[in-house]
Structure formats: C-alpha cells, structure tokens
Amino acid sequence: MNSGVVPISDLNLILSVILVLIVGAISASLKLGMLKSLIWGSIRTFVQLFIMGYALVWIFSVDSPILVAGLVILMCFIASRTAVKRTPNISNFPAVLAFISLTASTYLVTFFVTFAVISADRWYTARIVIPIAGMVLGNSMNGLSLGIDRLYSEVRSRSWEIETQLALGATPWEAVRSHLKEALRAGMTPSINSLMVVGIVTLPGMMTGQILAGADPHQAVRYQIVVMLMVTAAAAAGCLLLVMLSYKRLFDKEGALRQELKGSGK
C-alpha cells in the first residue's frame, strides 16, 4: 500500500515557499506589518522540522527506554511553559503545576494507547510513543491554557458571589465548584468540537498525512479515531488535574479569596 507514496523532492519543497511569498507580497502591499514574522516563521518551520526529522531518525534507531521517557518529559516541560504563558488572566502561575498535570495525563494516555490499543511490543517503541505523545501534548496544552485561564477569569468576574458563599460558611471547594466546572468545560470544548466536526468539516492532519504517504484510508481513519479520542481524554484528564491542583491557590491560608482576585465591586 505504501507504493502510493508521492515523494517530495527538494525542488517541490522550495515550490511550496511560493505560497508564503504570495502571502508576504500581499502583506507588504497592504502594510500589514507581518512580513518579518512570516519570513521568520517559515524559516523556523524549515529548521525545526528538519532537525526534528533527523532527531527522530536517530531516536528511532537507538530505541532506548531512557531516551524515550526523557524526551517525553522534555516535551511536557516545554509544553507546560508554553501553556502558562498563554494565560492572559493569570500572572505568575507556577509552570510546575501545569508540568505535573501534562506529564501525568500524557503518560497515562500515551501508554494506554501504546499498550492496549496499538498493542506495541515494548512500551518505549519510539516510533509509536513519540508521535502519540506529541499529538496528546499539542492538544492538552491548549486545553490546559484555556481551562486555567477561564478559572481565573470566572473567579475574578464573580468574586462577589464567591465571597458571599464564603461568608455563609462555604468551604473554598463549595464556593468555587461551579466555576471549576466552567473551567473544565472551557478546557474540553476544543476537543469536543473537533469530535463533532471531524470528517465533515475537517480532515485531520494526521489522517491526511497518512493518506498522502500512501496508507490505506481505512487504516488511516482508524488511527485518527484513536487519536481523536485519546486527545480528548488527555485534555480532560490534564485539565481536571490542573484545576484540582490549582484551585486552592485562589484562596489564602484562612480560606478567604485572595485580595488580587477580588473584583472592584458590584
């Protein structure tokens, strides 16, 4: 089935740059101020992905459990730092909490899929674990950012309501429970939306890539279903863990809402 692979030569690859050049020309003529970012972004894409390609070839050939586990942890570390940077409603959120949540959910889902669904012989089969962890992380990272950001924005906008509940004797958990639900919903919405429209509105990148690389579309679809479900599960698990780990940070040691989260009044 792989006989259907259409290789992309160096020349073909350079031709794809024409698309970016057209967008760059439009940007320059309309003075959108995006030309520099566009060129820089394109160069980074080439460099990062080529490096990744060579790295993957080496990692796949070594196939060491320490290397695979270490690389997944490094990916989690970078993803957690990125996740907390994308939270406009929070300042100084500890990346370590995002790291714990992402690492736990990524490991849980990746190894479940590797073992139970794909039935790999070894848990550290780099060719399977690395791409799966990458897809899981890419999506749960966004879910986590959205979830935690929503939690803080909800609490800020409804601080008066939370304080009223605390004044009546509610525990911090009782006072923010409904807002935690909102945060989880926000974190999971992109994954659930993807589940709703996949195959109708969107053809996911992984499946498209497999088909372009000559794989049987039926198998590509099966893999994509697994990926969609695991990504949703990872986003839910990561978001739930992060929200549970971080909600107490909204309160001081007396269980009162922190000063900086209080709104300016009704």
Next chain:
Amino acid sequence: MFNDIVNSATELLSAIRLSFKLDSARLLEVSLQVNYSEIVILSGPSGSGKTTLLRTLARMHPRIEGIMKLEGKNCMEIPPVKWRRNISYLSQYPAMLPGTVYDNLFYPCTLAVSRTSDFNKQLAIDLMQELGIPGEFMLKDAAVLSGGEQARIALIRTLLAEPKIILADEITAPLDDKNAYAVVNLLNRWVKGCGLSVIVVAHSPERWEKVIDREYNIAEMTEGTE
C-alpha cells in the same frame, strides 16, 4: 474580679490588638468587644477602615497580628469555615447566587458546615413578608429582583444560616426609610429574642439610633496606629 467574671460571661467576640493592612501604606490596630445580644455601631469617616475591620473580624481579610476570640475560644482553634458561619459578614452588595429566591435561602443548609439540612420554609416566608417581600417571590429568579429586594433576601439568607454575629456593612443603604426600619426592627427583635449580636456600619446611623447598645469610633480605636 467580679467585673471580670461578668465580662467573660457576657463576652461573645473579642479582638485584642488586632492589626490589619488597610492599604499598602496603612496598618491599623484595634481592640474591641461584642457581648451577647447587642447591637454595636462602628462609626468613622469614609475610608477609615470600617469595612476592612468587619472583613478582618470575619477572617475574610488577612490579619497581621492580634488575637480574636469567639465565646472565649481563640480563633486559631476554630476552623475558618466554622468561624465565618458564626461570624457572618453581610456586604452592602450581597450577591444573589444563581437560581431562585428559594435556592438562595436554602443555600446555607446545603453547606457541609451546616448543622442541619432542614430548611424552615415557613420561617423564611414569614421573614420575607415582614420585610415587605411577598411569599410568592420564593420561586422568582433571584437575579431579576431589585437591589433593595436582593439586600433584604440576603439578610434573610444570613439569618437562616443562624450565625452568632452578623457584621452588617451598610445593609440598609439600598433601602428606602420604610424598608430600612423594617430591617432594623427585625434585627433588633432577633438580637433581643435569639441572642444574636450585630456590628453595624452605617452611613445613616439615625436609622439605627434607637436600637444601638454601644458605639465604637474607628478613628478613636486606631488612634496612633496608622
């Protein structure tokens, strides 16, 4: 000696050299005592720290130093949640929780700290009527009530939580005279009949003057501590 015994028997809440930050530049230190069944008014100019003092007493604002005691028991021995249930801060902007008036009044019974989940609906209706809100409002969405109605429902919600002290922060501010006096009279009746105590902050102290037992002026209490 005899006076000491009497004081400790009647003392409900005491704060000894309680200090808290009013803002980044001002630190206040106060001492006060509230006895069973009394209404104490806290007076002082705007921005002098009355609201922050009430919130500190409710353990909703960080205290820097000092001791607070409830019925002779140090606040460090009482979990904050239980403390706040007993010393309930009632804001001039009480929030209505999502749901109906009934949901709001029932809310204190749903909390883990609640001694009982029995909701005295008849008492709630009686209190609503006493404060000029028809009993049928029970099934109304709380969000659509006027500011004055919300303030009265919030007071009833706090009374139904059965605190020992209510820290009433400008609670009659959104009310007209008639409803304000209904609130004052209701609270006075609970103070005299049920052993409740109230610390009041009010911009219109004349509404309270007939029921006040004592007055603390925050400017005098905090003299020299800023």
